[in-house]
Amino acid sequence: MARRKNMKRRRVILGNTFHLIRENGMDNVSLQMIAEKSGISKSLLQSYYPHKAKLTNDIIRNLFNTLGQQVNNYDMANSNAPYARTKAFIYTIAILGMHDEGLDRIISEAFVSNATLDNWGVMLNDWIKANHLFDGIEVKESELETGIAFITSGIGRLYHDRKKHHLSAEALADYATSALMFSFLHYTSDEIEQALKDGHEIIESADMEVVHRAIDTMFDEGKEIFS
Structure with missing residues (x-):
């Protein structure tokens, strides 16, 4: 009790x-x-x-998990395309912040603070493992973790300066996914291009109103919370 x-x-x-x-x-x-x-x-x-x-860490953790659940519900997110799903996840974070001033305050805080920025990388790794995104794919875990830490920091900077560089949410997601695949996991340009194309198809199937409702109610009674 x-x-x-x-x-x-x-x-x-x-x-x-x-x-x-x-x-x-x-x-x-x-x-x-x-x-x-x-x-x-x-x-x-x-x-x-x-x-x-x-408090900030717990809020970001719950936001992250809610977004992960919503990405998994996108119509095409169950396809066997781990990098495409990673792109869809990054896109979802960026598009929400760009179109919701309140969420932008929280997302920006996460990318400014070193502590919460580190947590983004840890939580992205946890989401990848929980969803078995790379099961059966020959990827060195150490290189994957290093790559995720790198792109988390880089995408945070680009998100912060997105207006100066005229970056869309999908462009941010493309940069992050491409950097991870090319610089750390050594994929070819053709493989990267296909992953970005598959990721585009996933985000085209997303209903952002549903995602917003999930975020607005993520602390309601009956919802699982992380603390």
């Missing part, structure tokens, strides 16, 4: 923090604001989350 109450309160805290950051940005949200919106004292809030960094 205590654990259930604990998770219920964490769900409330995370949901309220998520909405406050979407509305105001990370720098304009304090622990006191979160506590007041959650109907608890600041000291009780800090017994769950002593610092905003832990």
Whole structure:
């Protein structure tokens, strides 16, 4: 019972923090604001989350897992095309941030902070393993992990400077996928071109309104949360 109450309160805290950051940005949200919106004292809030960094990490982790689930639901995402699915995942993150100012605040925060940026790479690796994307494909795990760390950092910089470079969400996803495949996993240009084409077909099948609804409700009662 205590654990259930604990998770219920964490769900409330995370949901309220998520909405406050979407509305105001990370720098304009304090622990006191979160506590007041959650109907608890600041000291009780800090017994769950002593610092905003832990809150941010948990929100990004839940956002990441929600997006991963949604990408898996795209009509063509079950095709045997791991790099195409990786492109679709990166595209989904970028397109959401580009078209939703509130989500952009959270995504930008994730790419600015070294701690959360590292978590993006770890979580992308976890998503790949959980979905068995590279099972049966001859890929060195160390090279894959190094490549993901590299493209996570690079795509974060490009996402931050996307307006200056006039980059679309798909262009960002193409750069990241191409860099991973060519520089770290040594695929040919023809293989890369095919993966990007397959990825385009996957994102063409995506219903972004469904993805938005999943994000808006990811901390609702009954939804699995990670904390």
